[in-house]
Amino acid sequence: MAERIFIFDTTLRDGEQAPGYSMNLDEKIRMAKQLETLGVDIIEAGFAISSPGDFESVEAIAGAVERPVVASLARALKKDIDAAWNAVKKARHPRIHVFLATSDLHLEYKLKISREEALRRIEENVTYAKSLCDDIEFSCEDATRTDLAFLAAAVEKAIECGATTVNLPDTVGYSTPDEIKAMVMYVKEHVRNIDKAVISMHNHNDLGLAVANSLAGIEAGARQIECTVCGIGERAGNAALEELVMAMKTRGDKFEYTNGIVTEEIFRTARLLSNTTGVKINPSKAIVGDNAFAHESGIHQHGMLANKKTYEIMTPESVGVVKTSLVLGKHSGQHAFSKKLEELGYIVSKEEETSLFQDFKNLCDKKKKISDRDIVALVEAKENPERTIWALESFVVNSGNHMTSTACMTLKKISDGKLYQEVAAGTGPVYASLRCVEKIIKHPFSLDEYQLQAVTEHKDALGEALVKVTDSSGTYRGRGVSTDVVEASILACLNAVNKMLCEQEGAIRGADGVNTATKLSFENDMLFEHTDKKGEE
Numbered sequence: 455m456a457e458r459i460f461i462f463d464t465t466l467r468d469g470e471q472a473p474g475y476s477m478n479l480d481e482k483i484r485m486a487k488q489l490e491t492l493g494v495d496i497i498e499a500g501f502a503i504s505s506p507g508d509f510e511s512v513e514a515i516a517g518a519v520e521r522p523v524v525a526s527l528a529r530a531l532k533k534d535i536d537a538a539w540n541a542v543k544k545a546r547h548p549r550i551h552v553f554l555a556t557s558d559l560h561l562e563y564k565l566k567i568s569r570e571e572a573l574r575r576i577e578e579n580v581t582y583a584k585s586l587c588d589d590i591e592f593s594c595e596d597a598t599r600t601d602l603a604f605l606a607a608a609v610e611k612a613i614e615c616g617a618t619t620v621n622l623p624d625t626v627g628y629s630t631p632d633e634i635k636a637m638v639m640y641v642k643e644h645v646r647n648i649d650k651a652v653i654s655m656h657n658h659n660d661l662g663l664a665v666a667n668s669l670a671g672i673e674a675g676a677r678q679i680e681c682t683v684c685g686i687g688e689r690a691g692n693a694a695l696e697e698l699v700m701a702m703k704t705r706g707d708k709f710e711y712t713n714g715i716v717t718e719e720i721f722r723t724a725r726l727l728s729n730t731t732g733v734k735i736n737p738s739k740a741i742v743g744d745n746a747f748a749h750e751s752g753i754h755q756h757g758m759l760a761n762k763k764t765y766e767i768m769t770p771e772s773v774g775v776v777k778t779s780l781v782l783g784k785h786s787g788q789h790a791f792s793k794k795l796e797e798l799g800y801i802v803s804k805e806e807e808t809s810l811f812q813d814f815k816n817l818c819d820k821k822k823k824i825s826d827r828d829i830v831a832l833v834e835a836k837e838n839p840e841r842t843i844w845a846l847e848s849f850v851v852n853s854g855n856h857m858t859s860t861a862c863m864t865l866k867k868i869s870d871g872k873l874y875q876e877v878a879a880g881t882g883p884v885y886a887s888l889r890c891v892e893k894i895i896k897h898p899f900s901l902d903e904y905q906l907q908a909v910t911e912h913k914d915a916l917g918e919a920l921v922k923v924t925d926s927s928g929t930y931r932g933r934g935v936s937t938d939v940v941e942a943s944i945l946a947c948l949n950a951v952n953k954m955l956c957e958q959e960g961a962i963r964g965a966d967g968v969n970t971a972t973k974l975s976f977e978n979d980m981l982f983e984h985t986d987k988k989g990e991e
């Protein structure tokens with residue numbers, strides 16, 4: 455029987471730590487549920503001690519998924535382990551993931567402790583974690599730059615104290631596949647109790663070797679791989695889940711292992727991540743980029759027509775890129791629309807469907823051909839009615855190349871149903887419109903990022919605006935789509951503003967990056983905490 459590789463997904467922890475990828479509570483829960491559908495074995499839901507927001511989302515994810523193990527990261531510190539346990543304990547399958555650096559470089563300069571002290575801390579903290587939870591993972595941070603004999607001692611100690619998974623991260627993405635293989639083999643040979651734990655790989659991509667290193671680790675005996683959707687993560691990111699899984703599937707002749715991933719869910723998961731965070735997938739990204747299955751050159755097209763295998767090593771369908779059958783237009787009814795949503799993987803309530811169908815019909819009046827990408831954009835930009843405080847009623851802008859732009863806008867306040875109107879001037883129509891929003895809602899904010907792009911080709915394309923706005927409570931993302939780019943911009947701004955105001959009214963908790971000021975990136979925190987507190991983590 456082929457051996458099983460456990461897929462440990464850290465999109466919501468290592469991935470979310472990366473700039474631009476922060477998600478709010480609802481978004482994290484949605485992502486976690488999609489990861490469950492994707493079939494990952496373990497979801498690392500966050501780093502509970504790092505911020506109240508992280509704690510809350512780990513706890514919420516623990517309650518939201520059924521099948522996967524839910525893990526929280528913890529430094530080898532009692533307070534971290536307590537926070538991790540409190541956050542995951544309601545999960546059906548909880549795990550505490552304790553880590554401590556083991557390389558001399560980290561011990562000497564970051565932690566300022568000796569190897570003996572490191573072993574003592576492993577013993578104390580893994581034992582403590584084990585007293586709370588059965589499933590304990592221990593990571594030797596910077597394992598690939600750790601003296602091998604000491605690495606073996608650390609791993610052996612962790613297993614002795616109850617760790618059932620031992621992770622050997624290439625924290626700085628420095629190793630090569632042959633070195634990873636040698637490290638795993640060394641640990642297998644020199645750790646007396648290694649048969650009592652699963653060896654795990656966690657490779658960063660600083661030299662672009664994360665996936666190759668993870669596969670090398672598997673060949674040497676690792677049975678758990680830590681990875682993220684689209685390879686997001688600290689600095690250059692982590693090993694990309696989709697690349698690892700498809701490498702194993704496509705090259706099953708070399709990698710005779712099984713895993714639980716439903717590969718047909720890969721594309722949908724990557725799209726969800728991109729739509730949630732507003733970070734576009736690189737078109738050339740392996741497996742999930744727009745060009746991953748595009749064959750432009752004549753020679754390739756000729757070959758593909760003769761036999762797809764000439765240039766296609768895996769099918770788009772195998773990763774969930776479906777060529778959909780239904781083409782929608784002006785005359786399509788709600789039934790066909792509903793089928794299309796289903797085909798695209800959206801599960802929506804009847805009310806949501808009816809409201810989206812109305813948006814679709816409005817779009818049909820403005821645009822002849824409605825593509826799947828248009829429908830995805832409509833769904834992804836849909837305001838959540840429960841979180842709508844202000845809605846756009848109408849606007850007029852006046853702008854030209856030799857004048858100051860002006861905007862007149864009417865917004866509806868949902869709580870009292872009243873209409874509020876303002877006029878404002880600005881150096882362009884978007885600026886003037888956003889000033890109107892600010893004047894009406896009477897809440898100052900700054901616009902930190904603004905992106906505008908066409909959803910599809912052609913002159914009548916939908917415009918999609920993505921914004922990031924900030925006030926004193928945090929940063930909030932918004933998305934808006936319309937065939938009118940000014941309207942798309944206003945909708946995106948209102949989307950972000952609604953999140954911001956909801957957060958302040960306490961209607962929802964956990965905003966996009968709301969805790970960025972207090973959330974600790976564990977590396978910085980450690981450096982900071984250790985500068986003057988010798989030896990104490």
Ligand code: KIV
Nearest residue numbers: 553593595596623625
């Ligand atoms: O890169 C790393 O070493 C980590 C550990 C905390 C697992 O993310």
Ligand code: ZN
Nearest residue numbers: 468625656688
């Ligand atoms: Zn990492």
